[in-house]
Amino acid sequence: MRLTEGDLPGLYLVESPVHADARGSFARAWCRDTFRAAGIDFDPVQANLSANTARHTLRGLHYQDPPYAEAKLVRCVAGRIWDVAVDLRPGPGYGRWQAVELSAERANALFLPEGLAHGFLTLTPGAVVLYHMGAAHVPGQARGIRWDDPDLAIAWPAPPEVMSEADRAWPGLAERT
Structure with a gap:
């Protein structure tokens, strides 16, 4: 497993070598020792799965x-996504973003420290995203x-075709509370 720091402080691209043979493949998904x-x-403390039926969700x-x-x-x-992190921490990086394509085939991942907003656009139908969370979701504390x-002027690779009403209604960066 290899961690490469991204353009935003504390953001890391995680690459896991995929070992393949006649049985299929194996890749390490997370290793505390590597991170430490x-x-x-x-x-x-929590793991979440996001299953997405349509491309461009x-x-x-x-x-x-x-x-x-x-x-x-x-x-x-499963599939591929365009994964985006936006820096919300006070300082010169506020409002900067970085995006990376994550795919099941490459077995890569993105680690986001506290203080970054996160979103993704599916690039394939049937994309499934697994999140390992450092803190539990707290109902009523979700922001966007x-x-x-x-x-922000994020360079999304395509316009979204499917999204929730909540995601359509979030304020802009200047209006966030």
Whole structure:
């Protein structure tokens, strides 16, 4: 397993070598020792699966504010997604974003520290996303930012065709509470 720091501080691309033989394949999904060796203290307390029927389904951009902030390890376990992280931490990086394609075939993942919003667009029908969460979801604490906020100018690879009403209604970055 190899961790490469992204453009946003604390954001890591996680690459897991895929070992294949006649039986199929094997890849390590998470390793506490690897994360700790990189200086990341991440102990998942919850795991979530997001199954998405249609191509170009958009989910996000989601986050929880402190004291409920969530670090997360996001992995696509079926299909492919365009995964996006937006920095919401005070400082010069505020509002910057980074995106990466995650796929089941590549067995790659993205680690997001607390303070980043997260969203994705499915690139294939039947995309399934697995999240390992560093904090539990707290009902009533979900927050979001509009996916097409011009202040962010995220370069989505296609317009979304399916999304929730809640995701359509999030405020822009300038209006977030």
